[in-house]
Amino acid sequence: xxxxxxxxxxxxxxxxxxxxxxxxxxxxxxxxxxxxxxxxxxxxxxxxxxxxxxxxxxxxxxxxxxxxxxxxxxxx
Numbered sequence: 426x427x428x429x430x431x432x433x434x435x436x437x438x439x440x441x442x443x444x445x446x447x448x449x450x451x452x453x454x455x456x457x458x459x460x461x462x463x464x465x466x467x468x469x470x471x472x473x474x475x476x477x478x479x480x481x482x483x484x485x486x487x488x489x490x491x492x493x494x495x496x497x498x499x500x501x
Contacts, residue, residue: 445494449487456483 434450436443456479464471 445487445490449483453480453483456480 432439434443434446435441460471460476463469
């Protein structure tokens with residue numbers, strides 16, 4: 426489990442922690458937690474369109490950030 430987590434959150438060399446990947450995971454978990462809080466505790470209706478738009482924005486910005494970073498990253 427820890428090896429899988431390290432591979433998910435590290436750079437190309439699988440040793441150096443990648444701030445972009447870690448931030449994306451934390452931001453996604455934060456958004457999921459806030460959505461669950463809104464539905465379960467505050468009794469609001471779940472809006473799939475807004476949730477999907479937020480997830481799409483997170484994935485698009487992460488992809489763009491990783492694309493820009495790859496140009497500066499050394500080969501493994």
